[in-house]
Amino acid sequence: MISPDVTFIVGGARSGKSAHAERLASDSARPVTYIATARVADAEFAARVELHRARRPAHWRIVEAPLDLAAALGAADAPGHCILVDCLTLWLANLLCPADGAAPAADYPQRFAALDAALAAAQAKVIVVSNEIGLGVVPLGAATRLYVDELGRLNQRVAARASTVTLMVAGLPLALKGAAPNEASLHAKGR
Incomplete structure (x- = not known):
């Protein structure tokens, strides 16, 4: 089932997906809660996270949810919010x-279902960002194949739920489902 106000933005590394999502959140003119899923493990990644932080408005509420994303989404949800x-x-x-270094969380399929339920119940405008990593060859190694397969399944699940899906390539948004936000605004202005 499609949720009325879920936007899914997918693309490769450095495709512009996060910056595009941040513009959409700013343009919503709603109070924004930014749910960060990253777990910082080294200095290089900490620098990447800091670039994201510096780009975001200081008044946005930040919630870190490296594991329990559905609960964080549910707690942040409110009508009129983003x-x-x-x-x-x-x-x-x-x-x-x-x-x-432990084994993968055995309950990850249930966490997918909980995220889907949270998206279905959301009253806020929700923008979800993910990478598209399945465009290359089948990876070597069972763990990597599991990751690529499960991310593909998760992306499909969220795309099915979303009313708008945008693929980012070289900083350009390409509408896959629904109207791309920048195209919709151009048509509304009569251009």
């Missing part, structure tokens, strides 16, 4: 590749 989830790629990595 929730930006960045990103599913890192959330899944946290579930399948725990920091302590």
